[in-house]
Amino acid sequence: ETGVTQTPRHLVMGMTNKKSLKCEQHLGHNAMYWYKQSAKKPLELMFVYNFKEQTENNSVPSRFSPECPNSSHLFLHLHTLQPEDSALYLCASSQDHHSGTGTSGGNQPQHFGDGTRLSIL
Amino acid sequence: SQQGEEDPQALSIQEGENATMNCSYKTSINNLQWYRQNSGRGLVHLILIRSNEREKHSGRLRVTLDTSKKSSSLLITASRAADTASYFCATLTRSSNTGKLIFGQGTTLQVKP
Numbered sequence: 551e552t553g554v555t556q557t558p559r560h561l562v563m564g565m566t567n568k569k570s571l572k573c574e575q576h577l578g579h580n581a582m583y584w585y586k587q588s589a590k591k592p593l594e595l596m597f598v599y600n601f602k603e604q605t606e607n608n609s610v611p612s613r614f615s616p617e618c619p620n621s622s623h624l625f626l627h628l629h630t631l632q633p634e635d636s637a638l639y640l641c642a643s644s645q646d647h648h649s650g651t652g653t654s655g656g657n658q659p660q661h662f663g664d665g666t667r668l669s670i671l
Numbered sequence: 672s673q674q675g676e677e678d679p680q681a682l683s684i685q686e687g688e689n690a691t692m693n694c695s696y697k698t699s700i701n702n703l704q705w706y707r708q709n710s711g712r713g714l715v716h717l718i719l720i721r722s723n724e725r726e727k728h729s730g731r732l733r734v735t736l737d738t739s740k741k742s743s744s745l746l747i748t749a750s751r752a753a754d755t756a757s758y759f760c761a762t763l764t765r766s767s768n769t770g771k772l773i774f775g776q777g778t779t780l781q782v783k784p
Contacts, residue, residue: 552713552715556713581770583770590776592773592775592776592777593761595771598770606771640713640714646770658719660704660772664712
């Protein structure tokens with residue numbers, strides 16, 4: 551049990567469907583992350599939220615839309631995905647420090663959920 | 672270009688032997704982290720080493736960092752079958768203030784009983 555729960559664990563969807571991935575952390579952390587893990591590729595950061603504000607969008611296509619309603623929940627809304635979007639989507643959280651000039655993220659370990667295995671038909 | 676690159680890509684050893692994995696990176700870092708991933712699961716944090724540290728230990732794990740060579744190594748001593756997993760290094764670059772870790776492609780370790 552990592553303290554980070556992702557649902558669903560598996561998702562199969564057509565290219566015209568709309569679905570959402572959910573992540574919930576029970577660790578009291580203030581930063582949350584979405585990653586994409588494809589076969590034969592390094593883990594790719596997609597989005598970072600610090601204190602519910604999006605602080606990083608790593609050039610992710612607009613068919614992926616994140617939402618962070620509070621510091622414990624993170625969603626990834628999906629619509630009109632492509633076959634190359636099939637991958638394992640991982641959520642993570644960490645307790646980062648907020649300074650007056652911005653966050654000092656990345657200085658604490660990240661805690662990962664077990665991911666959602668997404669297949670696009 | 673990729674920040675973290677692990678070497679070797681795959682490693683197979685007998686139980687009880689030591690396993691060494693290496694990671695190289697390109698730009699100045701704030702810290703370097705090692706993670707483990709079992710098949711079908713998420714990543715588990717192992718060790719974080721800061722740029723002003725040279726070595727850290729955690730149980731059977733030993734991590735070294737050489738900032739002059741921009742490289743790190745992870746040593747697992749007295750390996751067990753349960754250590755079978757993929758191991759990733761991740762770097763936080765000095766220019767980042769958003770927690771953006773850059774991961775390598777990983778080393779797949781198989782420990783045979």
